[in-house]
Amino acid sequence: MQFFLAQSSWLWLLVLAVIPILVHLFARSNPPQYHFSNTAFLHRILKKTARVRKPQDWLLLLLRTLAILALLAAFLQPLLIKGNHLAGSQRTTIFLIDRSASMSAKSGGSDRFSLACQKASELLKSGRIDQSNIVWLDAFPDSIFPQPGPNLDYLRDRLARENVRQESGALSSALGMATTQLELVKGKRELVIISDFQHSAWQDFKLETPPGIEITKVAIGGEETSENLAITSLFTQPAEPVVGQKLLIVSRIKNFSDTPRRTTLYLESGGNRQSREVNIPAWGETEVNFQTHFTRPGLTSMTAGIAEDTFSGDDTRHLVLNIRDVLRLVSVAPADDPAAKTLTRLAASLSWLEHRITQTPPPPHAVDFLFFHHWKGQDFTIYHEHQIPVFAHPALGLTHEQVATFFGLSPQSTKPIAFDTKPQDTGWKASISAKANLDSPVLALFKSGEFGNPAEGVFKNRFQLSSSWDESIERLIDYQDGIPALLRKQERVLWNLSLAPEFSTWPGQSTFLPFMAELLLDTRTRDHQRAIETLPGSRLSWTPTDGVSPESLSLHHAQAHGSILKTETKMTTTGIQLLSEEDAEPGIYHWKVSEGIVHQQASNFPSEESDLRTIDPDLIAGGEVVDSSRLLRRAALGDGIPFWHWLITAALLFLLIEALVSLWKPKPSPSA
Amino acid sequence: MSKTSYKYIRPEDIRRLSHYEFGVKALVEGYLSGRHRSKERGASIEFSEYRQYTPGDDPALVDWRVFARTDRHYLKTFEQETNMECHIFLDSSASMGFQDEGPITKLEYASFFAACLSWLVVSKNDRVSLQIFDDKIRHFFSPGSTRRHLHQLLTALENNEPGNETSLAESLKRAHPLIKRKGTLVILSDFFDEPEEIFKALNPYLHRGFRVHLLHLFDPAEMKLPDRGLTRFVDLETGDQLTIHPESLREAWKNEMRQHLQSLRRLAASRQVDYTTTLTTESWFKLFDRLA
Incomplete structure (x- = not known):
């Protein structure tokens, strides 16, 4: 059995119960004076009645206090709860x-x-x-x-x-x-x-x-x-730049309020600090860009921040950036495939590109570009999930349906795509598609014509792809008869330009190298989600690279005075994985061997929580x-007995007894 | 007398007093024959009583006719009419300065009455004395019947202020040797004193044949305690303080006062002393009825 107060917020009212006591104490301390002819009789009377009068005084005080307490308690609507069980149900x-x-x-x-x-x-x-x-x-x-x-x-x-x-x-x-x-x-x-x-x-x-x-x-x-100013995103374009590559650091600030706001955004990166004044319209978003480049490969962290407001969690944002020395282009093709060898020669000409030929598809983490020669409809979902650009050059027998599936379009004809070849001395020519967006970065260099045709040369075979494509498909290069030669949708590129020297003169043209470089980098540029970021609430994990002993690793929170987080090891198919015992909170984390940082990770405030x-x-x-108070009341009412009216009755009873006691005049003791 | 108006005696009072007679029944001892009866043997022919002879009595007063009939010696006594002496005792202690529900203080009330009584006595060519006392006799005016004497009394009453504690018994003791002739003793007081002590002090007077009138004065608030909340009562005489709620003690107070009055009344009755209570809200002329 227990008591419950339905109006517990009025509990302070009980303090008022001290009023009669205070009145009793203080009223006696300084009552008004009255000059009377003789107090000797009063003294005598007091002496005679003292035995009864003092207990009577205390009794009156007690009764008055109890009456007020009962009245105040009635305001709190107390309920008596009998046990925890309802009859027959849990x-x-x-x-x-x-x-x-x-x-x-x-x-x-x-x-x-x-x-x-x-x-x-x-x-x-x-x-x-x-x-x-x-x-x-x-x-x-x-x-x-x-x-x-x-x-x-x-x-x-x-x-x-x-x-x-x-x-x-x-x-x-x-x-x-x-x-x-x-x-x-x-x-x-x-x-x-x-x-x-x-x-x-x-x-x-x-x-x-x-x-x-x-x-x-x-x-x-x-x-x-609910006013709040938040940095909702921080990313770079490209997400993983190579050394020396011009890098755009993009930060977005959103204003969740009815009034335009002005703030200063600062960016700390590699020991440098840049700041910029920003105006953000009401309920609007402002994008702030910083340009930079890095001269050394490896992981680097950066933090963007604004002045702290009442909701401070989203006032900073972190990013760990992997500055690459080379990008890995992997060709899935037979070892002696001439088209693949063309790409090897391409990589030899570009210092930031490394090419490798493999007959089995590589794991996503081991590749930056995948060029699938002789594609027979294999599934690229795993690469799409990791946003790895996939260049697919169809093989004979590939159906229209498989191509549509590649782009995520609704299935079309299940017929194989026709394959055309031209005699030795003739061929098809290709150029920038009439439907191409010339402002696309990949074509920007060539739109003036000064640098020539990016698909210069003659092509002796091709697939007879459909001429009409969905709007979401970007047409970069078309053959002169309108047959698509290069189609792109995000990081998916359908390749219909022969790279083998015996079927194409294009790889030998001067425009081949810059076009391929622009195409590779631009296709990759689209990817800005691949930052090394751990979702807050999940555990930080890292599988140490070769040469790093898991026992020597420690995990540090870069902001919280470098505090060390406990880790545990887990055996996985890729090796020993280290996991933090605690969940990640927004911030930058360093995996260290001794004092050297071997890996970095960032965790950011979830931007959807800023509104x-x-x-x-x-x-x-x-x-x-x-509402909670109603729920509490209902809970108690459901199982409890309200007894505020009993308290009112008790208060009235106390007052009645008080009146009777105060009316009662003790007879003076005859012996006194 | 240069002064023609007094605080405690007003023209309308004088007009009213002209209808009053003081001391008709009183037996006085004085030099003016004819007006008041006296137990002293004198020129009067008014027979009083027979009294058995005791050694020392004048043999000339023996009634020989009675001796002849009864063979015993009896004296035939006659009442002698003489002038009256009235001795006013006015309590001027601090408690007499109390006023709450009444229009004037008890002392003022008593002063009005004393002034009127003095005028009445003097106007009938009788002698009046005044003792103003608190714990001692502050002023004593020996008996007199002249206008000048009356002026002195009225002036003294005007200049009188409430003083110290009350001690009626002590004052009576001290005044006794000062009063040479027996007469009427009128004591105006609130009698906040022990009744036994008061009457003990009155015994010598009664022994000498004084007729005594005790006039007990009250403010209405003293009869039932004032209607107030919690109050600190300060004694006017002693300065003693007491915090009480009058309501809670009212009944006990009434009871105590009743006992006090009963005690005074009982003792007065046993000594054939006239005892009267009056409120300051009542007319003091009703007191003359008691004295008549």
Whole structure:
């Protein structure tokens, strides 16, 4: 049996109970004076009645204090909760508590997450829950217990110790985990979602749970200002430049407020610091570019930052950049393939390009460009996932359908693509496609014609590709009769230009080398997602390269005074992998051998969490919206007995007794 | 007398006093024959009583006719009419300066009455004395019946202020040798003194045949305690302080006052002393009815 206060926010009212005591103490200390003719009789009377009057005074004080206490307590709407069990049913409640980055926004004196934990703790304390569990809504949702348990004190203890994470929230995963656990229990099942209901995360989300699970949404925050200025992205073009290559560092700042803002963006890179004043329109985004180049290969880190605001997690952003000495072009072809050998000669002419011929497709991490000669429809999904440019030169028998699949288009004819050849002295000529975008970087050099035709020469064979292509396909080079010679979609390039010397004079032309260099670099330039970045909330991992002993490695947080993070080793097919025991938080991390940095990694604030606007939980389909105080009241009302009216009765009774006691005049003791 | 108006006696009072007679029933001892009865043998022919002869009595007063009938010696006594002496004792202690619900202080009330009484006595060619006392006799005016004497008394009353603590018993003791002839003793006080002590001090006077009137004065607030909240009561005489809630002690106070009055009344009755209580809200003329 326990008490519960439905209006606990009015608890301070109990302080007023000291009023009668203060009145009793202070009123006697300085009452008004009255000059009277004789006090000797009064002294005599007091002496006679003292035995009764003093206890009477204290009794009156006690009764008045009790009356006021009872009245004040009635305002708090106390409820008496009889035990934890409802007749015949067990109540299981799972709290889905949002601890994503937006929950670190300040709401009043504390952050949203603290408020959420406080509410959950109050609900756990309400005494109507038989067993419970907490599922954390973050990048990788997990729960405190594997399944709901009765140890509510432990849950409350964990709630008091948990901190918000600088991560995004995986809503579906967290909801799935919670509902799965609830489905395994019997009795009354309830899912309480305590979140700020961030607009960007919840606007398109639908709460779909199995029948029999009661969903309650408790919104936290939203009253405070959602104004925020955030660096939403920091990347370079290209993502992995080679030594000496001109590099564009791009930083985007977004203004999540109704008023235009002005701030200074600074960029720290390799010990240099640059800054730039930036104006960001209301609800707009501004892109700030810095140009630089690096003279030495290896990993380098950079940090972009703006002045700290109330939501500071997204005011800095980090990037670890791999400055490459060479880029690896891998040809998948027979060892003596003449076209592949043409690329070998090309690589020999470009200092930053390294070419290798292999008959089996290489793993993605071992290649920067993949040139697949004699492509018979093999799957390139793994390379697409790693955004590795793939140049596919069809083999005989390749169907139109396979080409369409290559570009991710809807299937077309399953017929093989026709292959044309020309007699010895004749051939097809190709040039920049009439449908090409001449402003494309790959063609920029040639659009004036000063540098000639990038596909100069004669081609003696080709595939009879369809002349009409989807708008999403970029046409770079076409044969003079309109047959596409080079088609590109992002990092996928369909190659219809023969590279073998016996079928093409193009590799011998002066424009071949610059065009190929521009094509390779531009196709790669599109890739800006391949930065060495670890998602916040996941564990930092690295498989040491040859020559680095895992035992000698230590992991350091570059910002947090170089603090060392504990690691553990794991055997994988690629070797020994080192994993941090803690989850990554935004910042730069150094893997060190002694004092030397051998590898760097960065983790960044999830940009989707920067928009602090919330959504009305009513607009989210499913469940009932209840504010926490109402939920507490309902919880107590459901299982408890309100007794405020008893307190009012008690107060009136105390006042009645007080009146009777004060009216009662003791008879003076005759002996006195 | 150069002064024609006095604070404590007003023209309307004088008009009203002309209808009053003082000391009709009083037996006085004085030199003016004819007006008041006296137990002293004198020129009067008003028979009083027979009294058995005791050694030392004048043999000429023996009634021989009675001796002839009864063979015993009896004296035939006659009442002698003479002028009256009125001795006013005015309590001027600090407690007499109390005023709450009444229109004037008790001392002012007593002064009004004393002034009127003095005028009445002097106007009938009787003699009046005044003792103003608190814990001692502050002023003593020996008996007199002249206008000048009356002027002195009225002026003294005007200049009188509440003083120290009350000690009626002590004052009575000290005044006793000063009063040569028996007469009427009028004591105006609030009697915040032990009744036994008061009457112990009155015994010599009673022994000498004084007629004593005790006029007990009250402010209405003293009868029931004032209607106030928690209050610090400061004693006007001693400065003693006491914090009480009057409401909580009202009944006990009334009870205490009742006992005090009963005690005074009982002792007065046992000694044939006239005892009267009056409130300062009442007219002091009603007191003359008690004295008549």
